[in-house]
Amino acid sequence: MERVKIAELYQNSEAFRAKTMTVCGWVRSVRDSKTLGFMDLNDGSCFKGLQIVFEAGKISNFAEVSKYNVGAAVCVTGELLLTPQAKQPFELHAVSVVLEGASTPEYPLQKKRHSVEYLRSIAHLRPRTNLFSAAFRVRSAAAYGIHKFFQERGFIYAHTPLITASDCEGAGEMFRVTTLDPANPPRKEDGSVDFSEDFFQKPASLTVSGQLEAECMTMAFGQVYTFGPTFRAEKSYTQRHAAEFWMIEPEIAFAELEDVMQLAEAMMKDVIRYVMETCPQDLAFCNQFVDKGLLERLQNVVDNDFARVTYTEAVEILKKQNDKFAYKVDWGTDLQTEHEKYLTEQVYKRPVFVTNYPAAIKAFYMRANEDGKTVAAVDLLVPGIGEIIGGSQREERLEVLEAKMQKLGMNPEDYWWYLDLRRYGSTRHGGYGLGFERLIMYLTGIQNIRDVLPFPRTTGSAEF
Amino acid sequence: MERVKIAELYQNSEAFRAKTMTVCGWVRSVRDSKTLGFMDLNDGSCFKGLQIVFEAGKISNFAEVSKYNVGAAVCVTGELLLTPQAKQPFELHAVSVVLEGASTPEYPLQKKRHSVEYLRSIAHLRPRTNLFSAAFRVRSAAAYGIHKFFQERGFIYAHTPLITASDCEGAGEMFRVTTLDPANPPRKEDGSVDFSEDFFQKPASLTVSGQLEAECMTMAFGQVYTFGPTFRAEKSYTQRHAAEFWMIEPEIAFAELEDVMQLAEAMMKDVIRYVMETCPQDLAFCNQFVDKGLLERLQNVVDNDFARVTYTEAVEILKKQNDKFAYKVDWGTDLQTEHEKYLTEQVYKRPVFVTNYPAAIKAFYMRANEDGKTVAAVDLLVPGIGEIIGGSQREERLEVLEAKMQKLGMNPEDYWWYLDLRRYGSTRHGGYGLGFERLIMYLTGIQNIRDVLPFPRTTGSAEF
Numbered sequence: 001m002e003r004v005k006i007a008e009l010y011q012n013s014e015a016f017r018a019k020t021m022t023v024c025g026w027v028r029s030v031r032d033s034k035t036l037g038f039m040d041l042n043d044g045s046c047f048k049g050l051q052i053v054f055e056a057g058k059i060s061n062f063a064e065v066s067k068y069n070v071g072a073a074v075c076v077t078g079e080l081l082l083t084p085q086a087k088q089p090f091e092l093h094a095v096s097v098v099l100e101g102a103s104t105p106e107y108p109l110q111k112k113r114h115s116v117e118y119l120r121s122i123a124h125l126r127p128r129t130n131l132f133s134a135a136f137r138v139r140s141a142a143a144y145g146i147h148k149f150f151q152e153r154g155f156i157y158a159h160t161p162l163i164t165a166s167d168c169e170g171a172g173e174m175f176r177v178t179t180l181d182p183a184n185p186p187r188k189e190d191g192s193v194d195f196s197e198d199f200f201q202k203p204a205s206l207t208v209s210g211q212l213e214a215e216c217m218t219m220a221f222g223q224v225y226t227f228g229p230t231f232r233a234e235k236s237y238t239q240r241h242a243a244e245f246w247m248i249e250p251e252i253a254f255a256e257l258e259d260v261m262q263l264a265e266a267m268m269k270d271v272i273r274y275v276m277e278t279c280p281q282d283l284a285f286c287n288q289f290v291d292k293g294l295l296e297r298l299q300n301v302v303d304n305d306f307a308r309v310t311y312t313e314a315v316e317i318l319k320k321q322n323d324k325f326a327y328k329v330d331w332g333t334d335l336q337t338e339h340e341k342y343l344t345e346q347v348y349k350r351p352v353f354v355t356n357y358p359a360a361i362k363a364f365y366m367r368a369n370e371d372g373k374t375v376a377a378v379d380l381l382v383p384g385i386g387e388i389i390g391g392s393q394r395e396e397r398l399e400v401l402e403a404k405m406q407k408l409g410m411n412p413e414d415y416w417w418y419l420d421l422r423r424y425g426s427t428r429h430g431g432y433g434l435g436f437e438r439l440i441m442y443l444t445g446i447q448n449i450r451d452v453l454p455f456p457r458t459t460g461s462a463e464f
Numbered sequence: 465m466e467r468v469k470i471a472e473l474y475q476n477s478e479a480f481r482a483k484t485m486t487v488c489g490w491v492r493s494v495r496d497s498k499t500l501g502f503m504d505l506n507d508g509s510c511f512k513g514l515q516i517v518f519e520a521g522k523i524s525n526f527a528e529v530s531k532y533n534v535g536a537a538v539c540v541t542g543e544l545l546l547t548p549q550a551k552q553p554f555e556l557h558a559v560s561v562v563l564e565g566a567s568t569p570e571y572p573l574q575k576k577r578h579s580v581e582y583l584r585s586i587a588h589l590r591p592r593t594n595l596f597s598a599a600f601r602v603r604s605a606a607a608y609g610i611h612k613f614f615q616e617r618g619f620i621y622a623h624t625p626l627i628t629a630s631d632c633e634g635a636g637e638m639f640r641v642t643t644l645d646p647a648n649p650p651r652k653e654d655g656s657v658d659f660s661e662d663f664f665q666k667p668a669s670l671t672v673s674g675q676l677e678a679e680c681m682t683m684a685f686g687q688v689y690t691f692g693p694t695f696r697a698e699k700s701y702t703q704r705h706a707a708e709f710w711m712i713e714p715e716i717a718f719a720e721l722e723d724v725m726q727l728a729e730a731m732m733k734d735v736i737r738y739v740m741e742t743c744p745q746d747l748a749f750c751n752q753f754v755d756k757g758l759l760e761r762l763q764n765v766v767d768n769d770f771a772r773v774t775y776t777e778a779v780e781i782l783k784k785q786n787d788k789f790a791y792k793v794d795w796g797t798d799l800q801t802e803h804e805k806y807l808t809e810q811v812y813k814r815p816v817f818v819t820n821y822p823a824a825i826k827a828f829y830m831r832a833n834e835d836g837k838t839v840a841a842v843d844l845l846v847p848g849i850g851e852i853i854g855g856s857q858r859e860e861r862l863e864v865l866e867a868k869m870q871k872l873g874m875n876p877e878d879y880w881w882y883l884d885l886r887r888y889g890s891t892r893h894g895g896y897g898l899g900f901e902r903l904i905m906y907l908t909g910i911q912n913i914r915d916v917l918p919f920p921r922t923t924g925s926a927e928f
Contacts, residue, residue, distance in 0.1 A: 003718065005618060005686070007618055024686075024717075024718040024891075025686070026683075026684075026889045027889070043686050044620075044684050044685035044686040044687075045618055045685075045686055045687075071888040071889045072888075072889050073717075073718075073889040073890060073891045075718065100718065100889075100890075100891050100892070101860065101886075101888075101889050101890030101891050102889075102890075103887075103888045103889050104887065104888065107888045107889075108888075122881075123680075123881075124677075124680040124881040124882075124884060124885070125680070125684075125884065125888070127680065127681055127683075127684035127685065128683070128684040132684075133684060133685075136620060136622070136681070136684075136685070137620060137685075139621075139623070140615075140620040140621040140622070143611075143621050143623075144611055144615045144621065147607075147608055147611050151604075151608045154469060154471055154509055156508075156600060156601060156604040157603075157604040157607050157608065158600070158604070158918060159603070159607075159693075159710060159917070159918055160918065160919065161708060161918075161919040161921055161926070161928070162626070162693050162695075162708055163639075163695075163707070163708050163921045163926055164926065165926045165927070166928075173643065175627075175641045175642065175643060175663065176641070176642050176643065176646065177639045177640070177641060177670065178639065178640050178642065178646070179637065179639060179640065179697045180646065182640065182642070182644065182646075182649055182657045182667075183649075183655075183656055183657050185646055185647070191647075192647060193646045193647045199639065199697055199699075199707065199923065199924075200707075200921070200923075200924060200925065200926040201924045201925075202926070203646075204926050206641065213588075213918065213919055213928060216587075216588040216589070216591065216918075216928075217591055217600070217918060219490075219591075219592070220490075220508050220589075220591035220592040220596075220597060220600075221508035221509075221591065221597075221600070221601075222469070222488075222489070222507050222508040222509055223508075223509075228692070228693065229623075229626050229692065229693065231626075231627075233643045233663055235663075243627070243663065243664075244625060244626055244627050246623060253488075253537075254467065254488040254537075254539065254564065396565065417586075417587075417588040417928055418588075420588060420589065421588070422565075423567075423568065424535040424536075424565075424567045424568065424571045424572075424589070425490045425491070425535045425536050425537040425564075425565050425566075425567050425571075426537060426564075426565030427488075427537045427564050427565050428564070453623070454622060454623055454624065454625075454677065454680075454681060455624065455625040455677055456625075457625055457627045457664070459663065459664075460663075460664060460665045461664065461665075462625070462627055462628065462629045462664040462666070462668050463629070464625070464630075464677060464680075464881055
């Protein structure tokens, strides 16, 4: 008997009307009276399950099936009945129920509500719950939606390296990667560690960004994107920070800040649209149980132009509200999440690009504006999250970039290859970074980054 | 003037006939007589470039343009003339040529052949050459082809963790990930390093496989795949090994070894077909300059069923040729590349699945066959490469798996979560790992893994 996935039934139940088929999945619940039983079976192919009807006269093992524990794996063969009047649009009337793998009463996911904190302690099982089933299905769809967006526009997917001997942003703690004996590393005469004996013959770390390498690729392909893991070793116990997360970093040549913003807006709308089309059951669940305003907010993003404001204008707006904020705003200060949320939620009520930040609070590679004070940076703020994208036009002028690096105490020789891009066929160019987990939080309404990563790595925790 | 990508011209030149447009890219060569010049411009949107014709009477800066150095970035506005009789199908007659970023005579990529060894030393520039343009465009297309294959079949893309506190395969050197001071780590009373003060409060490493975590996800979603970086700290200077590489690991539930093979064959054919359709110019170049038999070999894979042979049968075949081999074959020995190549190139002349290897040479999680000697493992061997895929049906029987682990000196308690999958709703399941770089080498004919990774990390080398 051909195995059918439950998702196929939801896609086109008419095609399966009155057909006999086999469905394999895991038991979410069983209830029975003396001769009639109902089983909720989920096979993970879509959010929703399938109602199995089993009768004492029709299957040979009625008594056994009635006692299946939650979590058991079973294969059911039966006939599909369409039930348009009922709560579920169809049900499978079993002629055979075969136990694939039993479960026990100790199965940690009984049919009741568990706290997300408890579920984090069983990350190997939590994808079997409604919430995490939805979260990781949305995650998968969003990842593909992003690839689809860029590939259909001719972008080249660039696998930039994870292990690096340079620190792109010059910021943040990095993880060291080593094969030296931690207890007894080789030493030089002066007692310092002799990294020439390490695997890469020098100190190496896990990258915090693939941008610099992506820029190299952009100067060959015109438009590229990265999509890979990124690392931060900052000790943090917030809901928003993980030590290992995924990032998307597109980069485009012959382009200015305006092009970067247009790309970011098009991508955000496209990905949201794709996930809304692909995962309607999952988003409906999140809208009902995680965040009541979710679907309306997402539709609002798709339907409206993003707002735009310069940092300087934004500061003028925010200063008037300084009594509301824990951190007071003044020109030159970095915007905090409270300010970002105020702008996007209260002032604009939709996503907003904030542009042209003070040079002093932004990275060395951002392009200097003519005012001598600001750089062509852009952050995208969205309701419910705050900053979701950070980008800029890059400094393409060799002498300007070298002067900036020297001013910041960086050694241009360490970046000879990055500067080469400005020596040979330099172009206006720019790009941005999208934190993938922030996007999934935005798409699902889930508030803790630990709940959108299948196996989160955070300060003090690398379980499973 | 709207900017047009060169790829669009190749896709549908008729639509642009006699139109005026702007094309931006990098100069590959310039040659000129007194009043007429030709420029080969490449914008990275496709493998091929665009011939620009510029005339002294038509553009204002003819003398300057004639002297542009190779590598300069320019924007050319002009009219497209279709030239079906000529070597290139169209050319752009310039009315304006604007220098975006100059180059110099020191530009390392002059119009001559460079050795791949030299080009590795300028990995930031080499994507601008024909060979690496093709290699990385194929890489991008193959990555998307793989995502497309799995997503269209309803697989969930699972982001398994990179940082891990467990060693899945129990094999191979791993990179340690740490934030401890290498010169002066905190010590316990007995002098050993106190990892409780490290970032994750215990020793952590970079993963060698996402399989165990993927199995967890499979028991919720039925079918998942990973696609992410993987690490090996083995000191190796071969053409086939990198310290950081990308791997695809699909995993399917309610499935046996036969299903795993069917999935692998379908995926390989689908990806090859996708890349042949998407990157014809790139593959044609590789076929001409890298590997003359490339296109024929790829077509052969798409058109034919993969062969199948058991390990035991394969050993019988190979033993007869033992005088040809450096390593002699006998039942129980692992197959070397020379044996694998002999099987796929000489015996079957097409891809071949070798199944049911001796348990002693395979990983602990592979399912024991009834003969008591072999496991339900499968390797896919392909001409020109040898092993490209390794997979198995997994041991789903709790007591069999525990006994195996104990026999191997592993502590089942360390794998409590992996064993939980066998306690609660266990199913027959299996999957495989595909080394992504091996696939790209197979698709392009390139022999060295350093030349299919944009910024390779190998023993002693983590440049850029």
